[in-house]
Amino acid sequence: MDIVTQRVLEDAGDVTRVMADLNAVCETGGRFAGTESEVLAREYLAKRLEDIAELAPERIPIEDMGWTRGEAFIERISDGKVFPCVSLVRSPETSEDGIVADLIDIGRGTEADFETHADAISGNLVMVRHEYMFAAETTHRRQKYDWAIDRGAAGFLIASHLPGDFPVTGSSGAIPTRGIPAAGISAKTAASLTAGDKKQIKIRIEAKSEPRRIENLILDIPGRNDEWVVLSAHIDGHHLSESAMDNGTGLAAVLNALRAVLPCADTFERGLRIGFFTVEEWALAGSAAYVDNMSDAARESIKLNINLDSVAGDPEVTALTSGFEKAETWMIDQAAGIGQKLGAHRPLMRNSDHYNFARHGIPAARLVAGFDKPNSNLQYVLTPADNRDKIDAADMARATQLTAKLVLAACNAKT
Numbered sequence: 001m002d003i004v005t006q007r008v009l010e011d012a013g014d015v016t017r018v019m020a021d022l023n024a025v026c027e028t029g030g031r032f033a034g035t036e037s038e039v040l041a042r043e044y045l046a047k048r049l050e051d052i053a054e055l056a057p058e059r060i061p062i063e064d065m066g067w068t069r070g071e072a073f074i075e076r077i078s079d080g081k082v083f084p085c086v087s088l089v090r091s092p093e094t095s096e097d098g099i100v101a102d103l104i105d106i107g108r109g110t111e112a113d114f115e116t117h118a119d120a121i122s123g124n125l126v127m128v129r130h131e132y133m134f135a136a137e138t139t140h141r142r143q144k145y146d147w148a149i150d151r152g153a154a155g156f157l158i159a160s161h162l163p164g165d166f167p168v169t170g171s172s173g174a175i176p177t178r179g180i181p182a183a184g185i186s187a188k189t190a191a192s193l194t195a196g197d198k199k200q201i202k203i204r205i206e207a208k209s210e211p212r213r214i215e216n217l218i219l220d221i222p223g224r225n226d227e228w229v230v231l232s233a234h235i236d237g238h239h240l241s242e243s244a245m246d247n248g249t250g251l252a253a254v255l256n257a258l259r260a261v262l263p264c265a266d267t268f269e270r271g272l273r274i275g276f277f278t279v280e281e282w283a284l285a286g287s288a289a290y291v292d293n294m295s296d297a298a299r300e301s302i303k304l305n306i307n308l309d310s311v312a313g314d315p316e317v318t319a320l321t322s323g324f325e326k327a328e329t330w331m332i333d334q335a336a337g338i339g340q341k342l343g344a345h346r347p348l349m350r351n352s353d354h355y356n357f358a359r360h361g362i363p364a365a366r367l368v369a370g371f372d373k374p375n376s377n378l379q380y381v382l383t384p385a386d387n388r389d390k391i392d393a394a395d396m397a398r399a400t401q402l403t404a405k406l407v408l409a410a411c412n413a414k415t
Ligand SMILES: [Zn+2]
Pocket: 234, 246, 247, 280, 309, 310, 352
C-alpha cells in the first residue's frame, strides 16, 4: 500500500471523529422529513461540510413534498378494543369515521399470496408481513402495497417480522393520485386481530399534506476533468428511533471519508460530489428529483455513484451493484487492496438512492451491512430499536475506510 493511501486510511479510521459525527446526527432525533429533527440534522451536515471543505454546500429544494403524521389506531369491532398502529409515510387519511371492513390476512404477501386471496381482498383491509429488508429474496413493502391497490383493497396493514411489540414503519409509496390508507403494526397486534373468527376491524388515520421546505445538500470538489464520482447518503429517517443504523452510519461515514481524502483532492482526475439526499424514506423521492432534473450531459458526466445506507450494525459489508459487473469487480478489488472482504449482490435493488442513478444507466452501488444476515442488528431497522447501541465503533471505522479507499481510487482513475 502506498504512503498516501495509508495516511488516508489512518485518517478515515479515526474512531473518535467518526463516532462524534454519528452521535451528533443521532442526537437530532429520528429525522423524519419535514420535522424539526430533520432540519437540525440538515443544518449540522451543512455546517460540517463547510468546516471540512471550506465551502458551503448547495441547497436544492424539492417541490411538492410535505406530509405530517397524525393519530392512527385500529379498533376490533367485536369487542371495541383499540390497538396502536403507525401510519406509513404518505398514507392518505381516512374519513373521521375510519374504514370498517374485514381483515384479510394473506401471510407474507407475495404475488402468489395476492393471487390466492384475490376474491377476498377487494373492498377489505389486507394484511401482509414486513420482511428482513437486506436480503436477496426480500419482497419490498411498496411492492406489496402496489399489489393491494391493484386488487382493490380498501386499506393496507403490514405486521412486523420481529416477535413481540415492535411496530414497524416505512413508506407506503402512495402519491396524491394513487394510494389507500396504510399502517404498520407489531406482531403482537397482528396476532390479536387475527384471533377468533370475527375479523372485522376499523382503521382510522389522520394525516396532513402540506408543503414543507425539503432540501438536498450537494457539495462539489472539482477534479481535473469534468467527470464526477457521487458519494451519497440519505439524511432522513423515521420518528420511532434515532435512525442510527439507517442512516446515521452512512452520513457519518461520508463526512469522515471526505475529511480523509480531501488533502489529496488537488490531484484528483475526477471531481468528488457529495450528495446528502432527503426524503429517501419517502420512496427515494429526493434523489429521484435530483437525478431526473439534470440535463443529459450532467447525468453523463457522473461515472459512479457510491451510496452509503446502513453501513454498520454488522461487521460484514456488501455492495449492491445494480447489474454493473465491471464496477462490482473493481469495488471488490479495491476492498481487497486494504485487506477488507466486500460481499456483492448484482441484481438491481430499489431499496435506496443508488437506484435512481442506476435506472439512468449510471454505474451505482449501495454499501450495506448485514446483507442476507436476518439475525444481525440490521433486523431492527425501521423499528423503535434502531439506536446507537446497535453499532460497533470498529465497524463504523472500517466502513469509513472502505469508503475513503473507493473514493480515492475512483477519483484518481483516468478513464
Ligand atoms: Zn436507508
